[in-house]
Amino acid sequence: MTLSVQFATMAIMVLSGIYLGIAQDTFRRFSVHWKGKRVTSYFLEISFWLLQTLIIFYCLFLVNAGEIRLYIFLACLLGFSFYQALLNTLYKRLLERVIDIFRAIFQFFKRLFILLIIMPLKWIFLVCSSVIIFLFQIVIKLLGFIFKVILFPFLLIGRMLQPFIPEKFKKLLHKSSPIYSTIRIKLKKGIEYLTFRRR
Structure with a gap:
């Protein structure tokens, strides 16, 4: 493995760690909707982590053909720690803002549908x-x-x-x-x- 490939691998793993933190916070934000359903929670939890493992391994495969080294895990942990320390609060605020925007868009189209379709039919x-x-x-x-x-x-x-x-x-x-x-x-x-x- 050349030095450039190692550097690219570390950079990708650091970004993958940041992505993993973002994906985890996003998943936790929406997990409240199925919190009381034990079977659904277990199924979605397992599916989520399997999907993240496949995504990170696919990124690793694109960079160095899937070759695993100890520094790869350390780089991924570094990216995850960097996200938790500096980007966690900022992303959660941004996520809530995006959710509010999508909720407002949904309510707008819902009211528009009622006004243009439901009310005339009624x-x-x-x-x-x-x-x-x-x-x-x-x-x-x-x-x-x-x-x-x-x-x-x-x-x-x-x-x-x-x-x-x-x-x-x-x-x-x-x-x-x-x-x-x-x-x-x-x-x-x-x-x-x-x-x-x-x-």
């Missing part, structure tokens, strides 16, 4: 449902009018024939009147329910 639905209910009410009233027109001659004939109806039959009709009243009330409530005119 108003279209309300207008269509109002039109359908209005037409349904007209149909119900029209059917009720037609029903009254059809029944009018029979009611007129019944009133004309009322003096000739036997008393026993009148008493039977009088006893049955609660049943017809109940049916009438049920039908009226059903129509009011269907036409959304609840009292």
